[in-house]
Amino acid sequence: MLIPLTDLETAYDRNELSDKIEPLLNYDDKLNSALILVNIWHTRQISAHHGYDASQDILALIIKELLVYVKTDCCLLRTGNHEFALLIQNIKNAGHCQLALNKIIRDLNNKPLSIGKFTSKTKMSVAAALYPLQAITAQSLVQFVEIAMNQSEISNVSSVMYSEIMSERIIKRLQIESELDVAIQNKELEVWYQPKINSQTGTIYGVEALSRWRTRNGNFISPDIFIPIAEERRYIFDLTQGVLNTAFRNQKEWMAMGLNINMAVNISGKVIDDDEFVDLIEHCCGIWETAPQHITIEITETAMMNSMEESLNKLNILKKHGFLLSIDDFGTGYSSLEYFKTLPVHEVKIDKSFVKNMITSEDDMNLVSMMVGLAKNFSLKSVAEGVEDSKTFEALKSLGVDRIQGYYFAKPMPEEEFLTWAEYYLTNLEIDNFS
Numbered sequence: 001m002l003i004p005l006t007d008l009e010t011a012y013d014r015n016e017l018s019d020k021i022e023p024l025l026n027y028d029d030k031l032n033s034a035l036i037l038v039n040i041w042h043t044r045q046i047s048a049h050h051g052y053d054a055s056q057d058i059l060a061l062i063i064k065e066l067l068v069y070v071k072t073d074c075c076l077l078r079t080g081n082h083e084f085a086l087l088i089q090n091i092k093n094a095g096h097c098q099l100a101l102n103k104i105i106r107d108l109n110n111k112p113l114s115i116g117k118f119t120s121k122t123k124m125s126v127a128a129a130l131y132p133l134q135a136i137t138a139q140s141l142v143q144f145v146e147i148a149m150n151q152s153e154i155s156n157v158s159s160v161m162y163s164e165i166m167s168e169r170i171i172k173r174l175q176i177e178s179e180l181d182v183a184i185q186n187k188e189l190e191v192w193y194q195p196k197i198n199s200q201t202g203t204i205y206g207v208e209a210l211s212r213w214r215t216r217n218g219n220f221i222s223p224d225i226f227i228p229i230a231e232e233r234r235y236i237f238d239l240t241q242g243v244l245n246t247a248f249r250n251q252k253e254w255m256a257m258g259l260n261i262n263m264a265v266n267i268s269g270k271v272i273d274d275d276e277f278v279d280l281i282e283h284c285c286g287i288w289e290t291a292p293q294h295i296t297i298e299i300t301e302t303a304m305m306n307s308m309e310e311s312l313n314k315l316n317i318l319k320k321h322g323f324l325l326s327i328d329d330f331g332t333g334y335s336s337l338e339y340f341k342t343l344p345v346h347e348v349k350i351d352k353s354f355v356k357n358m359i360t361s362e363d364d365m366n367l368v369s370m371m372v373g374l375a376k377n378f379s380l381k382s383v384a385e386g387v388e389d390s391k392t393f394e395a396l397k398s399l400g401v402d403r404i405q406g407y408y409f410a411k412p413m414p415e416e417e418f419l420t421w422a423e424y425y426l427t428n429l430e431i432d433n434f435s
Contacts, residue, residue, distance in 0.1 A: 005056055008063060011077045011085065014142050021087050022138035024073050025131050032091040032130040034100065035145045038066065039152075040082040041123040050118055057115040062122060065108055069100075085145075091130060094161050101126050101159040109158060125152045129162035177233055179215060180226055184238050189213050191246040194412040195422070196264070196383060197404045199397045202429055204422060206262025206296065208405065209247035210412050211239060231270045240271050241280060248288035248295075250415055259422060264296035266328055269303030278314050282321065292322035296347065300328045312342060319344040326383070331371055341378070348375045350401070352386020359391050372399050 011017035025033050040062060047055040059082065069088055070076050077085045091097045104126050111122045127148035135141035147170050148162040183189055193207040213221045230236040244265060251263045271277055285292060297318060304311040315325055326347040331354055350371050358364040368384070375382040384396045387406030396404060410421055 005060055005063070005078065008076065008078045011079050014146070015139075017077065017079055017085055018138040018142050020077060021075065021085075021141070024075060024087055024089075025138055025141070026073070027132050029132075030092070031089070032093070032097070032133050033141075034088050034091045034097045034128050034130055035141050036086040036088065036101065036104070036126055036128045037079070037145050037149045038062075038084045038086060038104070039080075039125045039127075039149060040084075041125070042120070043082040046120055054115060054118055054120075058113055058120050058122075061113045061115070062108065062124075065111075066104075069104070093133065094130065094163075097128050097130055098159070098161050101128055101161065105158050125149070125158050125160075127152050127160045127162070134162055134164075173229070176221065176226065177229055180213070180221075180229060181233070181235060183213060183215075184230070184235050184242065187242055188216075189239065189242060190414060191243055191250070192412040192414055193250075193418045194405060195410045195418070195425075196262070197409050199384075199393070199401050199404045204261055204425065205403050206264055207418065208264040208266065208298070208412075209243055210266075211243050212412070212414075227268070231268055234270075236268050236270045237274055237276075237280070240265075240267065241284065244280070244284040245287065248284055248290045251290060251294065252288045254419075259419075260294075262294055262296055262324070263290075264298050264326065266298040266300075267303070269300070272299065272303055272311050272314065273307060278317050281318060281323065292318075293324065296324040296326050298326045298328040298349065301330065301332065312344070316344045319346075331367065340374070345380065347381040347383060349383040349385055349405075352406070355384050355386045355392060355396070355406075356388065358395060359389075365395070368396070368401075369399050372401055376400065 009020070011020050021033075021035060040059065043055040043059060046058055063076070063084070066076055066084060066086055069086060071089065073089050075085075075087045079085045088100065091100065105124070108122050109124050112119050113122055127145055129135055129141055129144035129148055131138075131141045135144050144162045144167070147166045148160045150170070151166050152158070152160040190212045192210045192212045194210060195207050196205045197203070198205045211223060211227070213223075213226050215221060227236070230239050247263050247265055251261075254261070267277075271280070274280075281295075281297065284290075285295065297315075299311075299315070319325055324347065325343075325345040326349055327343065327345050328349045329351045330348040332351045348371065350368055354364050354367050354371075358368050372382050381402040382400075383403040383405060384401045385405045387393050387396065387404050387408045389408055393404060393408055410418075410425075413421060
């Protein structure tokens with residue numbers, strides 16, 4: 001028999017949840033109470049395809065399954081539209097609690113649940129924290145299990161036990177979020193440039209503009225850390241606008257000096273999804289009177305997957321207006337010939353994960369050769385990134401790769417350092433080495 005959702009006690013507010021579990025928390029130095037959050041992923045899809053009542057019936061079935069775990073001094077509360085809190089007792093340690101989480105996932109995740117003729121497989125994630133081993137108050141117990149659930153979402157794993165290191169990460173992340181917002185608004189992020197070299201002539205074809213963040217205390221925060229945060233916190237549009245304006249302004253100054261090279265900027269999928277994406281590119285280009293044919297917009301394969309048709313429409317507009325388009329990290333996404341032939345691009349960038357081992361890995365060598373051949377067959381230019389030694393460069397050159405990017409020639413540099421490097425490089429370039 002199903003229990004109606006309206007009959008299940010609720011605690012939608014976290015303070016209310018703390019108040020309701022606190023009387024059940026009995027301090028014991030040998031046994032713990034475990035607070036478990038159970039998040040059901042797919043109720044919106046069920047509601048959209050089968051109706052709201054169907055999604056609620058599925059949740060009622062899940063409640064029935066979870067009530068099996070409710071014993072003496074335990075409770076099950078509804079804490080959100082598709083989230084439940086389960087308090088269980090007599091947990092010896094974190095390992096014992098992880099076994100309980102594993103059992104819930106094993107018993108319920110992907111389990112077919114049927115309502116009449118409709119059947120749905122349960123999709124869920126679970127997270128837990130312990131009292132008094134980890135938390136010594138009901139409030140901190142709720143806080144810690146929230147942190148564990150957040151870690152589950154970030155890591156895309158189905159079950160997570162809280163650990164102290166998660167709190168340290170959360171505190172650090174919150175600090176980075178706050179400082180990043182201020183840094184973007186105050187235009188404190190820097191734009192560095194990494195050259196792209198014509199593999200056949202040795203001349204500088206262009207540069208890729210890369211965002212770098214040096215905090216006020218002089219420490220660098222890796223783009224691998226701050227770019228995902230900027231995307232998640234919706235700072236990425238303003239960040240990209242800052243990079244475009246700086247890069248296009250510098251390019252205009254370089255052209256006045258006689259350095260006429262292409263400027264490439266990598267664009268996040270979150271920016272592509274924005275309705276103002278095309279206007280952003282064209283507006284920044286107009287401010288600095290930059291010719292579109294001197295600009296390459298780099299986009300990863302995965303960036304286009306969420307809204308393929310809309311992304312293609314935007315890219316086609318940019319191509320029509322004369323901008324060059326490049327597929328970044330080529331080979332790591334969802335490539336297929338059917339998909340590939342629809343892309344309005346001029347260039348593919350072969351991901352460094354294939355390039356770095358191609359000398360020692362026959363498979364990687366064959367893959368790079370295949371990708372270069374594919375580009376040529378579609379009349380596209382090819383760029384190999386992550387080139388770090390002469391053997392790799394010579395191999396890529398012999399395969400017919402058009403452009404090279406990597407530490408073998410130059411690392412990313414601030415503008416002043418890049419201009420010094422470019423002057424020295426062009427002065428000392430031995431063309432014979434590239435013939």
